Amino acid sequence: MTSQLFVIYHSGYGHTRRQAEAVYQGAASVEGIEAELITAEEAIARLDDLDHADAMIFGSPTYMGSMSAGMKQFVEAAAKKWFSLAWKDKVAGAFTNSSSFSGDKLNTLVGLMINAMQHGMIYVGTAMLPAASNPDAMNSVEGPGPDVTNRVGSFVGAMATSFQVDPPGAPPQGDLATAEAYGKRVAEITLQFVRGRG
Numbered sequence: 001m002t003s004q005l006f007v008i009y010h011s012g013y014g015h016t017r018r019q020a021e022a023v024y025q026g027a028a029s030v031e032g033i034e035a036e037l038i039t040a041e042e043a044i045a046r047l048d049d050l051d052h053a054d055a056m057i058f059g060s061p062t063y064m065g066s067m068s069a070g071m072k073q074f075v076e077a078a079a080k081k082w083f084s085l086a087w088k089d090k091v092a093g094a095f096t097n098s099s100s101f102s103g104d105k106l107n108t109l110v111g112l113m114i115n116a117m118q119h120g121m122i123y124v125g126t127a128m129l130p131a132a133s134n135p136d137a138m139n140s141v142e143g144p145g146p147d148v149t150n151r152v153g154s155f156v157g158a159m160a161t162s163f164q165v166d167p168p169g170a171p172p173q174g175d176l177a178t179a180e181a182y183g184k185r186v187a188e189i190t191l192q193f194v195r196g197r198g
């Protein structure tokens with residue numbers, strides 16, 4: 001039996017879409033997971049389909065220090081699932097992309113995590129050390145470059161930093177690898193959780 005995992009994202013200009021594709025690839029690479037990548041707009045039209053999911057990973061760009069209006073529309077539409085706790089005990093995760101290293105991205109992840117918690121979902125962090133793919137890169141004040149995983153050291157969810165570079169030049173390879181590893185982790189945790197419950 002397979003477990004269904006949805007990656008649900010909004011992207012105004014395509015950067016977060018690239019990050020979402022990487023999260024999806026990571027999740028889909030896990031045997032036993034059937035992953036789907038859908039926009040927030042599509043998710044609003046498919047709220048009842050999401051009742052059958054085992055996991056959802058939410059992604060949004062950071063706009064003015066919080067999730068985008070496009071993602072918030074999905075979050076508010078999905079509030080109708082809260083009344084019956086229809087999404088209770090589904091596994092959840094979150095990711096965000098923005099221009100600056102910080103840009104207050106954490107606030108976006110916290111908003112997406114709180115949404116998951118309000119639904120009674122089981123939220124999964126990155127469990128990834130800073131500059132995980134090259135810890136030696138931490139021994140300089142310049143810090144790690146764009147090729148390492150988790151270069152900004154985020155634990156609550158996956159972060160990507162695109163500065164003012166248009167896709168496909170951004171997000172950089174390391175941030176996409178971070179997103180892929182995170183999607184894989186949430187998928188693996190989902191399988192453990194679902195099989196444990198069975």
Ligand SMILES: Cc1cc2nc3c(=O)[nH]c(=O)nc-3n(C[C@H](O)[C@H](O)[C@H](O)COP(=O)(O)O)c2cc1C
Nearest residue numbers: 011012013014015016061063064065098099100103
């Ligand atoms: C309305 C708006 C607000 C933004 N606010 C922030 C912000 O608070 N912090 C930040 O680092 N970048 C901010 N940015 C930059 C975006 O996060 C950045 O361009 C990102 O790559 C856009 O992702 P997208 O292509 O998926 O829409 C903002 C962009 C827009 C359009």
